[in-house]
Amino acid sequence: MNKRLLIKHIVGEATERERKEVTEWISSSKMNESYYINLMNLVVSQDMSKDSLHIFSKEEIRDRLLDVKEKIRGKNKEEFRGNISQQSPKMKTGKYYFAVVVAAATLLLLSVLLNLYQFNSDAKEEMVTTSSLTIGPKTDVINTFYTERGVKGKIVLEDSTVVWLNSDSKIIFPEHFSSDSRQIRFEGEGFFEVAKNSERPMVVTTAKGMTVKVMGTKFHIKSYNNDDSEQATLFTGKIQLAKEVKGNGGAMVQQTIEMVPNETVIFNRNGVELISHNADTTKKVAWKRGELVFDETPMSEVVKMLERWHGAKIVVSDNAILRHKFTGSFNAESLVQVLELIKFTSPVDYNIVDNIAYLRVRNI
Amino acid sequence: MNNIKESQGQDFFDSAFNLYYERVVLYIYRYCKDWSVAENIAQDTYITFWENLSKVDECRIPLPYLLFVAKNKTINYLNREIVKTKHSTHLQKEEMLTASRALECSTMSTVLYREIEFLVRKSLTEMTPKTKEFFQMSRYGCKKNEEIAQIMGVSVKTVEYRIMSALRVLRKNLKDYFNGH
Numbered sequence: 001m002n003k004r005l006l007i008k009h010i011v012g013e014a015t016e017r018e019r020k021e022v023t024e025w026i027s028s029s030k031m032n033e034s035y036y037i038n039l040m041n042l043v044v045s046q047d048m049s050k051d052s053l054h055i056f057s058k059e060e061i062r063d064r065l066l067d068v069k070e071k072i073r074g075k076n077k078e079e080f081r082g083n084i085s086q087q088s089p090k091m092k093t094g095k096y097y098f099a100v101v102v103a104a105a106t107l108l109l110l111s112v113l114l115n116l117y118q119f120n121s122d123a124k125e126e127m128v129t130t131s132s133l134t135i136g137p138k139t140d141v142i143n144t145f146y147t148e149r150g151v152k153g154k155i156v157l158e159d160s161t162v163v164w165l166n167s168d169s170k171i172i173f174p175e176h177f178s179s180d181s182r183q184i185r186f187e188g189e190g191f192f193e194v195a196k197n198s199e200r201p202m203v204v205t206t207a208k209g210m211t212v213k214v215m216g217t218k219f220h221i222k223s224y225n226n227d228d229s230e231q232a233t234l235f236t237g238k239i240q241l242a243k244e245v246k247g248n249g250g251a252m253v254q255q256t257i258e259m260v261p262n263e264t265v266i267f268n269r270n271g272v273e274l275i276s277h278n279a280d281t282t283k284k285v286a287w288k289r290g291e292l293v294f295d296e297t298p299m300s301e302v303v304k305m306l307e308r309w310h311g312a313k314i315v316v317s318d319n320a321i322l323r324h325k326f327t328g329s330f331n332a333e334s335l336v337q338v339l340e341l342i343k344f345t346s347p348v349d350y351n352i353v354d355n356i357a358y359l360r361v362r363n364i
Numbered sequence: 365m366n367n368i369k370e371s372q373g374q375d376f377f378d379s380a381f382n383l384y385y386e387r388v389v390l391y392i393y394r395y396c397k398d399w400s401v402a403e404n405i406a407q408d409t410y411i412t413f414w415e416n417l418s419k420v421d422e423c424r425i426p427l428p429y430l431l432f433v434a435k436n437k438t439i440n441y442l443n444r445e446i447v448k449t450k451h452s453t454h455l456q457k458e459e460m461l462t463a464s465r466a467l468e469c470s471t472m473s474t475v476l477y478r479e480i481e482f483l484v485r486k487s488l489t490e491m492t493p494k495t496k497e498f499f500q501m502s503r504y505g506c507k508k509n510e511e512i513a514q515i516m517g518v519s520v521k522t523v524e525y526r527i528m529s530a531l532r533v534l535r536k537n538l539k540d541y542f543n544g545h
Contacts, residue, residue: 041466
């Protein structure tokens, strides 16, 4: 049993056979039932915390308000009027899954969230988390799927391509791909498992100008708009990578690179900064497994990653801190716990005021 | 006089509907897994809300109350469906039983955590600097009252007093979410 299947069941997308499987699993032990119940209530609380749900249009809500008023007026009579006979509204979805989010230190009242435990399936650990799906007007066929800071997400596209998104990332894709190519725009950090289709290559473009063209493959992209550089790492298959950079004459030139597995290419504004031939592919997608890994990472990067991961604001008052390198890995620790460990192992002290963490040099 | 009160009540009801109807329907749908049933129960919920309008303070946010009513109506619906011999398969009955149990276990504090988080943040801004500092040391820094007294150079009684002030602010802001639900 894996969490993904349970969530599929909770949001009503499980097949008949899957429903039987889940129901059997639930009834086989009290612990399973408890886990499912907690997960279900959590999914609901995620739903309740969304800004806008996009289930009904304003007109539909107005109609229902009139129906209710009718019902109130006619309540003492035998007959009711205005029973719902409309079609059940479809929540417009690229197939998506809701799930658990890593809680930030501010959720002091909700210790129940921390009692959930993870399942390990034999195949890859699938970490699914909450995200917001913004849906365009009903006639639009372009979808945007984004995660806020502190949140990760996962989405399955029309062609069965799976995309995992780390915090603060965004993917813009059409509901139906065109016949000659599958065009996607992407910002942030994500891992792509592209379904094979040689007739329709998938083209992923970032806001910083990098293009990845693939047939069927697994790759990782990190392209946050507020980072200086962007990068791609190929896991399996073949990718054609391209980026528009300023050429010698000042005009924009296209730089193209054919990548092979285990290669990482990093671009900065001027072009290729680095090509590494033995990328640590497990580290690149540690976030997928809910791990935050730092390996001699400069604090400037650590701060950015913590802000994204926890959805927090961190202010560094001593610039000397930013050059310090930090090594450590975390899994579901709160921001305060992370800062405590950084304080323990580095000359960095912190205090939190008004939900902003201030870092300064620690006087030993 | 009556007319003004009635139209105010009408406005309050209308805005409670426009703002929260979708949320109430979705909440119910997650447990009963049927949109038309969810809408029927949601509308029933608002009818009950209307009938009890005089008892509901208009200064409070109606969402926790609406979900509380919806929760009970949905539990009743599920429990009635489970014992009906026709209309549902064994699988459906099992699923309804689980959903009913899940509803009974759920509390408003988990369902509406985002709202609560916002109110906690708001409460922090309303505290005096000293109160906030003591409170944060206690709840965010996980320090005992005795430790805080030592660090800040005050008596334990002072620490307790400060934290009580903080809790008072929190309780005031969160009254909609924890009163008897």
